Amino acid sequence: MDIRLGNGFDVHAFGPGDHVTLCGVDIPHAQGLVGHSDADVAMHTVTDAIYGALAAGDIGRHFPPSDPQWKGAASDVFLKHAVALASEQGFEINNIDCTLICEFPKIGPHAQAMREKMAEIIGMALSRISVKATTSERLGFTGRGEGIACIATAALVRS
Ligand SMILES: Nc1ccn([C@@H]2O[C@H](COP(=O)(O)O)[C@@H](O)[C@H]2O)c(=O)n1
Ligand SMILES: C[C@@]1(CO)OP(=O)(O)OP(=O)(O)OC[C@H]1O
Numbered sequence: 001m002d003i004r005l006g007n008g009f010d011v012h013a014f015g016p017g018d019h020v021t022l023c024g025v026d027i028p029h030a031q032g033l034v035g036h037s038d039a040d041v042a043m044h045t046v047t048d049a050i051y052g053a054l055a056a057g058d059i060g061r062h063f064p065p066s067d068p069q070w071k072g073a074a075s076d077v078f079l080k081h082a083v084a085l086a087s088e089q090g091f092e093i094n095n096i097d098c099t100l101i102c103e104f105p106k107i108g109p110h111a112q113a114m115r116e117k118m119a120e121i122i123g124m125a126l127s128r129i130s131v132k133a134t135t136s137e138r139l140g141f142t143g144r145g146e147g148i149a150c151i152a153t154a155a156l157v158r159s
Helices: 041-053 076-088 108-122
Strands: 002-015 019-022 025-028 092-101 129-134 147-158
Touching (some): 041 092, 076 092, 076 108, 092 108, 108 129
Parallel strands (some): 092 129
């Protein structure tokens, strides 16, 4: 059994808007997130964790922020690409664990919908996808409410 672990980390700043998109789920909020794409910080982080497990570089290598093609793109495009790359190499995604770091919005009420959306996009069992959250106790840029940070781990297996 060939087991690979990858990690991901991403940050997006708050800006004008009335919702944030996290794991493909629109969550009402007093601000949006700024990015070249739809700024789905959680989906970018999970995508990077999968690329990491494959030693396949990072999201910006595959989808350069300088490429106008990805302006406003829905981030499932990036995640689907990473999953396809894993599949081409004979890997299945065993499980994913994703932690959002922000004071607001509260993630708990939306975590199940976020898990369901990712399970659907990746084509894996809901029980293998974890989405959770923490504040940073009002410390640092997330604590000041300047943006959302996310970390994720992906485990890939090939028999
Ligand atoms: N954006 C967030 C942040 C936290 N939660 C939930 O609150 C719990 C307590 O957070 P602490 O940072 O004070 O440990 C945390 O375990 C989450 O359940 C949340 O839903 N959304
Ligand atoms: C997703 C991409 C796509 O242009 O743009 P952003 O939405 O700015 O997101 P970021 O996490 O900064 O990363 C890299 C880019 O690949």
